[in-house]
Amino acid sequence: MAAPRRDAKGIVDATELFSRVRFRRREPAEPLRPYLEHYWLIDWDLPEPYLTHVVPHPSVNVVFQHSGTGDSGEVAGIGLELFAQKLEGAGRVCGVQFRPGGFRPFAAAHPVSEWTGRRLALDAVFPATAVEGTAARVLEPDDEHARVAALDAFLLSLAPAPDPQADLAMSLVERVRSDRSVRRVGELARTEGLSTRSLQRLFSAYVGVGPKWVILRYRIHEALERAESDAAVDWPALAADLGYADQAHLIRDFTATVGVPPTAYGSGNGGGGSKGVG
Structure with missing residues (x-):
């Protein structure tokens, strides 16, 4: 590992x-x-x-x-x-x-x-x-x-027992995390030979949230890391790279998740250094 x-x-x-x-x-x-x-x-x-x-x-x-x-x-x-x-x-x-x-x-x-x-x-x-x-x-x-x-x-x-379904769930989430081309739940299900409903049930039982939520969360993590490291992020280009239809959708999701719009975060480091990690 x-x-x-x-x-x-x-x-x-x-x-x-x-x-x-x-x-x-x-x-x-x-x-x-x-x-x-x-x-x-x-x-x-x-x-x-x-x-x-x-x-x-x-x-x-x-x-x-x-x-x-x-x-x-x-x-x-x-x-x-x-x-x-x-x-x-x-x-x-x-x-x-x-x-x-x-x-x-x-x-x-x-x-x-x-x-x-x-x-x-x-x-x-x-x-x-x-x-x-x-x-x-x-x-x-x-x-x-x-x-x-x-x-x-x-x-x-606690003696964790091997579980093939857990292995499958872990591999699917890792694919979402590492492969930016994974942008739609239906596409992920089809490439894995699963129905969308089966994929959703697997994620609920083994991950705890749905596959759409996971895809979105990793997009926001990527955007947050870019805002941390680059004060001159090309937000329209990043939105396209992350699979968003346009910059407005990325800004909406970023603001809803982080609490400030990405441009304000990038210029102010999350509101003057008041934010970090729990």
């Missing part, structure tokens, strides 16, 4: 965020790599609060957080809106980002759409015996390798 991604797709004002926190991605144990994108670790000690934002990926996350109120863990289903989180004082987060389609083998009794737009305590999704004491084991070590080992141990204890 490939090493953890190094891009900042989905992160709003990534440069500002990385100047304030220690953010890194780590690789899981070999048996877990077919299901996981990576682990993500954040530590901070801030003199003043910082508001962070992220345009969520079509991925379920398991998130462990250490704060003044103690250690906690939760399952975060796919976020449908721009996610905001205030960071203040000193804190630590250890997260697991699953591949789109990769979470279902760990919680096979429920369609992934059941968790979409929701954040739930670990024991609402996994057996209580598996999660007891896990947050402390993950968050308390100062040694980063020990935190990763605790994440590995927790996920391996």
Whole structure:
């Protein structure tokens, strides 16, 4: 499997965020790599609060957080809106980002759409015996390798079962992410020998959102990354490259997702550096 991604797709004002926190991605144990994108670790000690934002990926996350109120863990289903989180004082987060389609083998009794737009305590999704004491084991070590080992141990204890449908869902989402020519749900279904309805059912059960949503979200990630890196983006050309009928449709989707139009974001880095990643 490939090493953890190094891009900042989905992160709003990534440069500002990385100047304030220690953010890194780590690789899981070999048996877990077919299901996981990576682990993500954040530590901070801030003199003043910082508001962070992220345009969520079509991925379920398991998130462990250490704060003044103690250690906690939760399952975060796919976020449908721009996610905001205030960071203040000193804190630590250890997260697991699953591949789109990769979470279902760990919680096979429920369609992934059941968790979409929701954040739930670990024991609402996994057996209580598996999660007891896990947050402390993950968050308390100062040694980063020990935190990763605790994440590995927790996920391996859930004994994910091989599932060909999960494999299919993961491969289809990866195709959407990497192949810009995939622009229509019907075309994706036909090239895979599926009916549109079968494709939609697969995505609901294993990804948590529909294929149209995934296509749109990866377009916005691409546009956001371009706005971050290039103050002189050719928006009409980018709209055509991403499969939009015209620039107006890209601007509408970008504004609805990120909260500001792309031209304002590009010139102001998301409103004067007030946005980052959760």
